Amino acid sequence: xxxxxxxxxxxxxxxxxxxxxxxxxxxxxxxxxxxxxxxxxxxxxxxxxxxxxxxxxxxxxxxxxxxxxxxxxxxxxxxxxxxxxxxxxxxxxxxxxxxxxxxxxxxxxxxxxxxxxxxxxxxxxxxxxxxxxxxxxxxxxxxxxxxxxxxxxxxxxxxxxxxxxxxxxxxxxxxxxxxxxxxxxxxxxxxxxxxxxxxxxxxxxxxxxxxxxxxxxxxxxxxxxxxxxxxxxxxxxxxxxxxxxxxxxxxxxxxxxxxxxxxxxxxxxxxxxxxxxxxxxxxxxxxxxxxxxxxxxxxxxxxxxxxxxxxxxxxxxxxxxxxxxxxxxxxxxxxxxxxxxxxxxxxxxxxxxxxxxxxxxxxxxxxxxxxxxxxxxxxxxxxxxxxxxxxxxxxxxxxxxxxxxxxxxxxxxxxxxxxxxxxxxxxxxxxxxxxxxxxxxxxxxxxxxxxxxxxxxxxxxxxxxxxxxxxxxxxxxxxxxxxxxxxxxxxxxxxxxxxxxxxxxxxxxxxxxxxxxxxxxxxxxxxxxxxxxxxxxxxxxxxxxxxxxxxxxxxxxxxxxxxxxxxxxxxxxxxxxxxxxxxxxxxxxxx
Amino acid sequence: xxxxxxxxxxxxxxxxxxxxxxxxxxxxxxxxxxxxxxxxxxxxxxxxxxxxxxxxxxxxxxxxxxxxxxxxxxxxxxxxxxxxxxxxxxxxxxxxxxxxxxxxxxxxxxxxxxxxxxxxxxxxxxxxxxxxxxxxxxxxxxxxxxxxxxxxxxxxxxxxxxxxxxxxxxxxxxxxxxxxxxxxxxxxxxxxxxx
Numbered sequence: 001x002x003x004x005x006x007x008x009x010x011x012x013x014x015x016x017x018x019x020x021x022x023x024x025x026x027x028x029x030x031x032x033x034x035x036x037x038x039x040x041x042x043x044x045x046x047x048x049x050x051x052x053x054x055x056x057x058x059x060x061x062x063x064x065x066x067x068x069x070x071x072x073x074x075x076x077x078x079x080x081x082x083x084x085x086x087x088x089x090x091x092x093x094x095x096x097x098x099x100x101x102x103x104x105x106x107x108x109x110x111x112x113x114x115x116x117x118x119x120x121x122x123x124x125x126x127x128x129x130x131x132x133x134x135x136x137x138x139x140x141x142x143x144x145x146x147x148x149x150x151x152x153x154x155x156x157x158x159x160x161x162x163x164x165x166x167x168x169x170x171x172x173x174x175x176x177x178x179x180x181x182x183x184x185x186x187x188x189x190x191x192x193x194x195x196x197x198x199x200x201x202x203x204x205x206x207x208x209x210x211x212x213x214x215x216x217x218x219x220x221x222x223x224x225x226x227x228x229x230x231x232x233x234x235x236x237x238x239x240x241x242x243x244x245x246x247x248x249x250x251x252x253x254x255x256x257x258x259x260x261x262x263x264x265x266x267x268x269x270x271x272x273x274x275x276x277x278x279x280x281x282x283x284x285x286x287x288x289x290x291x292x293x294x295x296x297x298x299x300x301x302x303x304x305x306x307x308x309x310x311x312x313x314x315x316x317x318x319x320x321x322x323x324x325x326x327x328x329x330x331x332x333x334x335x336x337x338x339x340x341x342x343x344x345x346x347x348x349x350x351x352x353x354x355x356x357x358x359x360x361x362x363x364x365x366x367x368x369x370x371x372x373x374x375x376x377x378x379x380x381x382x383x384x385x386x387x388x389x390x391x392x393x394x395x396x397x398x399x400x401x402x403x404x405x406x407x408x409x410x411x412x413x414x415x416x417x418x419x420x421x422x423x424x425x426x427x428x429x430x431x432x433x434x435x436x437x438x439x440x441x442x443x444x445x446x447x448x449x450x451x452x453x454x455x456x457x458x459x460x461x462x463x464x465x466x467x468x469x470x471x472x473x474x475x476x477x478x479x480x481x482x483x484x485x486x487x488x489x490x491x492x493x494x495x496x497x498x499x500x501x502x503x504x505x506x507x508x509x510x511x512x513x514x515x516x517x518x519x520x521x522x523x524x525x526x527x528x529x530x531x532x533x534x535x536x537x538x539x540x541x542x543x544x545x546x547x548x549x550x551x552x553x554x555x556x557x558x559x560x561x562x563x564x565x566x567x568x569x570x571x572x573x574x575x576x577x578x579x580x581x582x583x584x585x586x587x588x589x590x591x
Numbered sequence: 592x593x594x595x596x597x598x599x600x601x602x603x604x605x606x607x608x609x610x611x612x613x614x615x616x617x618x619x620x621x622x623x624x625x626x627x628x629x630x631x632x633x634x635x636x637x638x639x640x641x642x643x644x645x646x647x648x649x650x651x652x653x654x655x656x657x658x659x660x661x662x663x664x665x666x667x668x669x670x671x672x673x674x675x676x677x678x679x680x681x682x683x684x685x686x687x688x689x690x691x692x693x694x695x696x697x698x699x700x701x702x703x704x705x706x707x708x709x710x711x712x713x714x715x716x717x718x719x720x721x722x723x724x725x726x727x728x729x730x731x732x733x734x735x736x737x738x739x740x741x742x743x744x745x746x747x748x749x750x751x752x753x754x755x756x757x758x759x760x761x762x763x764x765x766x767x768x769x770x771x772x773x774x775x776x777x778x779x780x781x782x783x784x785x786x
Contacts, residue, residue, distance in 0.1 A: 152611050153618060157661045160606075177661055212603050212664045336655035 025067070028203030034164030035060035035195040038128065039068050041171035044204035047099050049073045049090065049461040051083040055103025057143060058130030060195035062101075075461065075490055078482040080107050082454035084114025085480070088123045089458030092441045093416055093466070095249065097124045097178045098458065104130045105143030108189070109150065113448055115185050116154040120445030121270060122247060124183035126174045134162040134191040147189045156184030164197035168204050176207035181215030182334040183247055217335050217349040224355065227329045227346045228362035230303050231261055234327075236371045238294075238301035239263045240286060240315075243270035243444075244308010244332060244352055251275070251437045253356040254307065260360050262367035264375050266294035268309050270444040273434040277413060283375040287315040288579045289426040292386075292588060293378035295579060298323050299586040300374075305329045308352050311341040312445065321584025331355055385590040386576045391431065397570040398546055400427040400499050403553075407469065407497070408433040410553045415467040416441060418459050420452030420476030423505035426575045428471045438463070450479030456494045457486055467495070467557065474500040474526045484536040487562045495556050496564040498529055501571050509574045533564040544568035595624075596650045597674050597747045600639035600657055601631060601664040601759065608662050612639065615656055621645055625678075627744035633759050636664065642745050664759075669749055676747035680725045681707070682716045682732055683739040689714055695735055702728045713738060 024040040026032050032040070038061050042050065052074055054062040065074060077083040080102040087098030102111050108129040118125045132141040148160050157177045161170055167190070174186040231237055245254045251274050258265045258275075264283045265275060275282050284291030286298075298304070304326040309315070316322045319341060330337070330344035331352050338347040348355050390401035404427060407415075413433030418441040419425040425442055434440060441459050443451040456470035477498050487494065508522040533540035539559055543552050543566070556563040579588045602608050609628060616623050625642040643650070650668045658666040686709065689695050699705075704718035718728060722745075729740055749755075 148607055149610055152607065153614050158607070210661065213661045334659065336652070336659045340652055340655075 024204065026201050028201055030201050031198050032201045033060065033064065033195065034161075034167050034190065034197050034199065035064040037164060037167040037199075037201060038171065038190065038195070039064045039072070040201070041168060041175075041204055042072060042099060043068065044206070045097070045171075045175050047072065047097075049075065050099035050101070051075045051077050051086040051090070051458065052101030053077055053080050053083055053103070053107060054101075055105075055107045055130065055143070057104035057132055057192050058101060058107070058128075058190075058195070060192065061128070061130065061190070073461075074101075075457070075486065075492075077454065077457075078485045079480065080110035081113055081450065082457075082480055082483040082486065084111045084118070084125070084127065085448075085451050085454035086458030086461075086483075086486075087125055087127075088114060088118050088121075088451075089418060089441050089455030089460075090462035091118075091123050091125060091458075092455075092462065093438050093459045093468075094462030095438060096462070097126055097175055098462075099126050099128070101128050102130070103143065104132055104147065104189075105145045107143075108147040109145055112150065112154065113446075113450075115151055115187065117443050117446040117448045117451065118185035119154045119156065121443065122183050122243060123185065124178040125185040126171070126178050127185060127187045129187060129189045130195070131160065131189045131191045133193045135193070137191070147187070151187050154185070155187045158187040158189070160189040160191070161194050162191045164194045164199045167194065168202060169207070172205060172207035173210065176210070177213065181213075216333055216351050219348075219350040219355055219358065221358075223346055223348050224358045225362060227305075227348050228359055230327055230329055230346060231263070231305060231359075232362075232364045232366075234301075234303035235368070236297075236301045237261065237263050237303045237305060237368065238297060238326075239265035239305045239307060240268065240309055241265055241271045241274060241307040242268040242309025243274075245271060245274040246437055248308060248333070248351050248353040250308075250351075250353040250356055253353055253360070255279070257307075257356045257360045257363070260365055261363045262365075262369075262372070263305065264368070264372050266290070268312070268315055268444070269429050269442060270440075271309060272429055273439040274437050276435050277433045281372070283372075284379070285430055287312075287585075288317070289430065289575050289577065290315075290579075291379065291430070292382035292577050292590065293375035295577070295585040295588040296378055297374060299325065299584065301326050303327050303329065305331070306342075307331045307356070308333070310337050313341075316341060317579045317581075317583055317585045317587070321586070331359075382577065382590065390427075390576075393570075395570065398544070398549065398567060399573055400424055400501075400569050401431050402546075403497065403499060403549065403567055403569065404428055404431040404471070406549050406553055409550075410557050411467060411469065415439070415469045416459050416463060418442065418452055418456040418468060418470040420470075420472040421447045421449045421506075422473045422476060423501070423509065423573075423575050424471050424473045424499040426506075427499075430575075436466075439466075449473075449476040452476055453480050453496065454483045454486075456496070457483060457490075457492055460492050460494050468493075469495045469497060469557075471497050471499060473505060474498055474502065475504045475524050477529075478524075478526065481532070484533065484538060487538060488536045492562065493560070494562050495559075496533075496562065497556075498564065498566045499569050500526060500529070500566055501569050501573065502526070503571060505573075506575070508572070512572070512574070513578075514580070529564060529566040538562050538564055540564040540566070542566035542568070593644055593646050595642060595644055595671055596647070596668050597671070597676065597745065598639070598641040598643065598650070598654060598657070598666065598668045599747065599749065600641065600666045602637050602639065603662040603664070604630065604635050604637045605662050608637075608660075611660055611662075612641075612657060615653065616641075616643065619649070619653065621649070621653070625744040627746050631759065632756065636759065640744065640746050667749065669747070673751070674747040674749050676721070676745050677719045678722060678725055678745050679717065679719045679743040680729070681741050682718075682728070682737060683713050684716065684732060685736050685738060686711060686714045688736045692735060695732075698728065698731055704728070
């Protein structure tokens with residue numbers, strides 16, 4: 001790949017040769033401004049790419065940034081929501097902290113959705129917002145908003161800086177909190193006077209300890225032993241894995257664990273790609289639109305082993321009908337997740353990077369062939385009733401599933417798949433092939449429509465050497481389509497597939513199934529997507545016939561630059577299987 | 592079954608933390624019956640005492656969520672049987688009434704109240720006790736010309752808090768011992784302060 005990214009001064013940075021985290025420009029003891037200290041902190045933390053949108057209250061920081069264009073790549077987005085979603089995409093594919101800047105007032109409030117999204121999906125972010133002068137706080141000054149109090153419930157930590165001298169230590173703390181333990185978004189609100197104020201720069205010291213903060217609970221050996229004994233004695237063990245495996249960078253440890261125990265493993269939407277799709281023990285997706293086997297057999301397993309997942313209601317369905325027969329082993333870094341939704345028989349607290357090898361060491365090598373076969377048998381049933389028609393439709397119009405199937409052929413499963421929210425998201429998660437971890441970027445917990453396009457831009461900066469394909473519905477695309485401007489300006493190379501069914505498909509599906517086809521405000525018209533993309537200088541094409549599908553996907557992937565492909569799919573196709581709301585997982589419907 | 596629980600939270604003394612803790616209750620639509628926050632015996636560490644009426648299942652989860660906050664050092668919950676608690680009350684009554692009415696004096700003796708300020712026009716009494724004790728005195732004084740009344744939030748000492756003062760001090764260490772990192776809920780529900 002020969003992608004080049006353009007910085008604001010027009011410098012071309014080869015994206016696969018990003019500048020190494022450089023030393024700052026100022027030696028300790030120098031007199032610098034608070035704004036310069038902010039940018040120095042980014043350099044010291046090894047940040048190379050970040051996102052933002054300037055405004056009055058953050059101007060001093062942007063002024064300082066001007067001198068760093070050679071080593072820091074600031075991506076100018078078109079809306080602060082786009083900025084924070086891009087930072088999320090960056091964090092998810094790079095495994096690093098995503099950084100985003102915004103100004104006070106509307107700049108900050110526009111990031112609220114992204115903060116809530118990052119909080120519920122445990123995405124490490126450092127968000128820096130400008131704020132009015134400290135002397136104006138509480139006076140309803142121009143573009144003043146109480147950002148700290150607005151963002152308190154949706155940040156892991158937040159802090160308002162009013163004195164430049166606080167900046168180095170506070171930013172060090174912000175990065176440490178964002179990335180350690182269970183990651184999450186941190187917001188630092190900096191008043192304008194603190195940005196312009198000069199102070200003696202003490203140098204940047206990374207933060208490694210906060211007395212009131214314990215990122216990881218202590219691992220208790222006796223619980224590891226108890227868990228291993230349970231798993232060893234199990235006849236029908238079943239592993240559920242979530243994003244904890246990816247966030248803990250424990251993919252290898254996880255694979256060793258399930259392979260030694262011969263443990264069938266199913267994933268949550270955010271755990272997707274932690275284990276390659278074609279791994280023999282990968283039995284598929286959990287939850288509302290997950291696979292038949294994992295859902296039905298959740299209520300037949302004897303030991304349920306949850307690794308870095310939080311038993312979201314979309315995974316469990318009705319709690320009082322969820323795995324009542326099973327003993328539960330729950331591995332999580334966040335103690336408050338244990339017993340939150342599902343009572344654990346054995347809680348294994350800690351970073352799964354550390355707990356999984358300890359557990360694996362005590363496992364007996366086993367193969368649960370007959371039990372695994374049960375998953376395959378139910379898989380065959382699902383294949384017959386649902387998958388075959390979805391991937392090879394006999395009707396004239398295309399299905400979302402066949403698009404993903406063809407795309408798998410073209411990418412070979414090596415691409416990063418970014419999705420928005422809705423039917424296309426479920427279909428992509430169900431059918432996309434993944435060989436590599438950190439390849440599925442989606443808004444899981446919050447279900448944020450409009451996430452896809454900006455997150456894909458960020459995902460590309462986070463993994464510049466990899467192909468990034470964004471699958472987005474016609475509804476979600478229209479929520480953040482202004483970010484086409486960001487693509488135009490930066491020349492970032494992503495592939496955008498709009499699956500257009502002229503409906504807000506997921507809501508329409510529910511209205512069809514549960515509201516007697518009363519289609520209330522779900523029919524949505526779209527602009528001419530090809531003309532729209534063309535206006536932004538982006539190559540685009542629209543297809544509605546099956547015979548053009550394969551060639552168009554190949555053309556899209558081979559195009560050197562961003563490409564938008566609109567694919568018109570069946571208007572009233574539904575995503576199945578489905579666990580209707582208020583039902584147990586075993587009541588999953590195939591049609 | 593819902594009952595009264597007293598939640599004790601040790602935190603950093605930082606701006607915004609009161610809000611961060613308070614919204615965890617309001618998010619779950621739990622009313623805070625009483626809230627006290629004041630410095631602990633260790634400089635820079637504050638102690639919250641929060642009283643709510645809830646089911647243990649809810650309280651247990653809530654306390655874990657509170658303890659998860661970056662600036663919270665420790666959080667505990669206890670039933671009324673597990674704590675010694677007091678509320679403080681101040682009463683302003685007419686001095687003439689106190690002098691005239693022998694009953695007032697008897698009452699104050701009965702409730703262990705003491706005079707804080709005595710002026711010609713009014714006297715301020717102070718007492719401490721459980722909610723009901725203070726309510727009773729308030730009711731009686733109300734009939735005898737009570738001018739103003741105020742009561743504090745509950746403060747509580749936990750019966751089984753052996754060694755806690757030392758543990759609190761340990762938080763100041765760069766590398767605290769295992770006990771302080773460990774979460775006390777892990778299989779040790781009975782021993783509230785085993786950490």
